[in-house]
Amino acid sequence: MKLVKLLANLGYGSRKEVQRLIRAGAVTDDQGHVLGESDFPPHASIRFRGEPLDPPFPLLLMLNKPDGYTCSADDPGATIYDLLPARFALRNPVLSPVGRLDKDTTGLLLLTDDGQLLHKIIHPKSGCLKIYHAVLDRPLQGHEAALFASGELVLRNEGKPLLPAGLEVVGDKQARVTLHEGRYHQVRRMFAAAGNHVLALQRIAIGGLCLPADLPEGEWRELTADERTAIFQGLGDGNVLG
Ligand code: URA
Numbered sequence: 001m002k003l004v005k006l007l008a009n010l011g012y013g014s015r016k017e018v019q020r021l022i023r024a025g026a027v028t029d030d031q032g033h034v035l036g037e038s039d040f041p042p043h044a045s046i047r048f049r050g051e052p053l054d055p056p057f058p059l060l061l062m063l064n065k066p067d068g069y070t071c072s073a074d075d076p077g078a079t080i081y082d083l084l085p086a087r088f089a090l091r092n093p094v095l096s097p098v099g100r101l102d103k104d105t106t107g108l109l110l111l112t113d114d115g116q117l118l119h120k121i122i123h124p125k126s127g128c129l130k131i132y133h134a135v136l137d138r139p140l141q142g143h144e145a146a147l148f149a150s151g152e153l154v155l156r157n158e159g160k161p162l163l164p165a166g167l168e169v170v171g172d173k174q175a176r177v178t179l180h181e182g183r184y185h186q187v188r189r190m191f192a193a194a195g196n197h198v199l200a201l202q203r204i205a206i207g208g209l210c211l212p213a214d215l216p217e218g219e220w221r222e223l224t225a226d227e228r229t230a231i232f233q234g235l236g237d238g239n240v241l242g
Contacts (some may be wrong), residue, residue, distance in 0.1 A: 009089060030045040030047060059091075061095075063080060064106060064215045065101055071109070080097065080111075093114075095111050099182045101203060108211040155189045163181050177190070206229040
């Protein structure tokens with residue numbers, strides 16, 4: 001790939017802007033030698049204004065999503081893209097959330113520019129379960145685990161029953177829910193069907209990848225190789241975290 005195209009795809013500017021930047025000497029190698037449009041050293045040795053380039057395709061990030069941010073790029077309010085470098089919203093291929101979280105749901109959100117990987121993670125057959133911690137308005141009544149596990153729960157305005165889901169009681173008004181699919185507002189609607197109301201919802205794991213305790217809300221980072229692998233390693237049928 002040509003240098004201009006690479007930088008434009010990484011969101012450093014339009015092709016014209018990038019061309020201008022290259023001609024102005026903003027792009028160098030790691031020795032400080034100015035690069036021209038036809039130079040193309042290895043990605044790791046390219047510098048933009050002295051800084052290493054953003055990671056190339058395929059990019060996989062985790063974000064600890066705070067409350068109040070939507071996962072949609074064109075929402076007029078605060079979006080998850082406000083928490084990332086502005087360039088990331090301009091990447092080609094597009095950097096997309098791997099399954100959306102509601103505006104008021106917090107926790108583990110993956111983003112990738114790799115469409116195949118995205119599909120693989122969200123597809124129910126991939127076996128990548130998602131685990132949520134829910135804080136409820138009213139005490140659990142005791143019937144919820146059987147209802148969620150039944151494979152017969154049909155949400156309002158839907159025809160197809162939900163896949164069996166897990167529920168682990170963590171407190172009088174707190175539970176962990178394990179899903180194998182991702183329907184609209186699924187956890188909130190499941191508790192509504194059980195006569196309760198979710199006050200706060202946090203995604204704490206995707207597959208065997210748990211939200212790292214050292215990733216503060218609003219912060220993001222690339223996944224390590226082990227973390228990538230963990231996504232596709234289930235937590236076992238109990239799905240009981242730490
Ligand atoms: N279920 C919900 O209700 N909301 C989310 O954001 C994710 C799962």
